[in-house]
Amino acid sequence: MTVHGDKYVLDSGKSGHARLQVVSEIHDDRTRALLLDAGLKAGDRFVEFGCGLGYVTRWASSVGADALGIDLSADQIEEARDLADGKTEFLVGSVYDHGLPPENFDVSYSRWLLIHLNQPVDAVRSIGAALKPGGLMVCAEADLSAIYTEPPSAYHEFLDLAFASGAARGVDYAGGRRLHRWASEAGFDVLRIDAYHPHYLTGEHKGFWGWTFHEAGANLVREGTMTEARYNELTEGMRMADDDQSTLVAHARMHQLVARKLVQPLNGSGC
Numbered sequence: 001m002t003v004h005g006d007k008y009v010l011d012s013g014k015s016g017h018a019r020l021q022v023v024s025e026i027h028d029d030r031t032r033a034l035l036l037d038a039g040l041k042a043g044d045r046f047v048e049f050g051c052g053l054g055y056v057t058r059w060a061s062s063v064g065a066d067a068l069g070i071d072l073s074a075d076q077i078e079e080a081r082d083l084a085d086g087k088t089e090f091l092v093g094s095v096y097d098h099g100l101p102p103e104n105f106d107v108s109y110s111r112w113l114l115i116h117l118n119q120p121v122d123a124v125r126s127i128g129a130a131l132k133p134g135g136l137m138v139c140a141e142a143d144l145s146a147i148y149t150e151p152p153s154a155y156h157e158f159l160d161l162a163f164a165s166g167a168a169r170g171v172d173y174a175g176g177r178r179l180h181r182w183a184s185e186a187g188f189d190v191l192r193i194d195a196y197h198p199h200y201l202t203g204e205h206k207g208f209w210g211w212t213f214h215e216a217g218a219n220l221v222r223e224g225t226m227t228e229a230r231y232n233e234l235t236e237g238m239r240m241a242d243d244d245q246s247t248l249v250a251h252a253r254m255h256q257l258v259a260r261k262l263v264q265p266l267n268g269s270g271c
């Protein structure tokens with residue numbers, strides 16, 4: 001495993017690419033609607049932080065925005081560039097110290113980034129620094145505490161372990177519900193807050209969290225949070241829940257936020 005960001009436990013190498021493609025399949029329609037509803041339009045300067053393989057950044061380019069994607073993972077940026085075929089700009093960089101020219105972008109987007117960070121409010125301030133006064137920060141972040149199955153299954157024990165591991169790392173896997181507070185604390189005016197919550201009985205996306213936990217769980221075994229035997233039992237239990245068409249699997253609830261960078265910051269100190 002390569003460690004990215006503060007405490008990123010998922011594989012961001014080639015084996016993580018297929019997972020990010022599924023993230024795109026599940027969430028991109030909602031993301032596009034959110035961005036268009038927020039007012040993204042042709043000619044806007046758009047930046048996506050933690051862009052992964054760049055699905056959203058490329059789509060923003062396709063609607064005429066002048067789009068840039070940034071991610072800490074050089075491997076993912078390389079793949080994003082290949083997929084863009086030279087038509088969209090991608091940079092390796094951290095949301096904390098991206099080095100972008102100040103007050104340069106109309107709209108920013110980040111998805112599934114802040115909940116992996118120890119200092120989400122600092123990251124939001126850093127996003128704010130790149131936005132023009134009055135620019136829009138659009139975010140989508142998960143609350144993993146909303147994951148459940150009915151009837152209950154191994155997912156529940158795995159979730160408890162994931163939260164314990166997250167707490168030990170100082171990251172908040174329920175952070176999506178706190179998006180509005182992070183934005184306010186960083187000096188943004190919150191314009192819109194909403195959430196959606198995918199549920200599945202069947203279908204190719206039902207097992208996304210079983211797959212994700214399987215990937216993250218191998219690292220939990222390596223760090224000693226869980227024995228290999230228990231890991232094998234739990235991943236088998238999650239697979240059974242995914243295969244059973246009468247078991248409902250609820251994914252993480254996704255919180256969406258649209259916030260405006262104040263023209264005159266409240267404390268007068270800027271973002």
Ligand SMILES: C[S@@+](CC[C@H](N)C(=O)[O-])C[C@H]1O[C@@H](n2cnc3c(N)ncnc32)[C@H](O)[C@@H]1O
Nearest residue numbers: 004005023050051052071072073094095111112
């Ligand atoms: C769960 S992935 C989500 C990727 C993409 N936003 C999506 O929704 O498909 C989290 C991404 O954040 C990136 N990341 C982690 N820490 C970062 C940081 N400090 N600055 C920029 N990107 C970071 C990781 O490399 C990874 O690509």
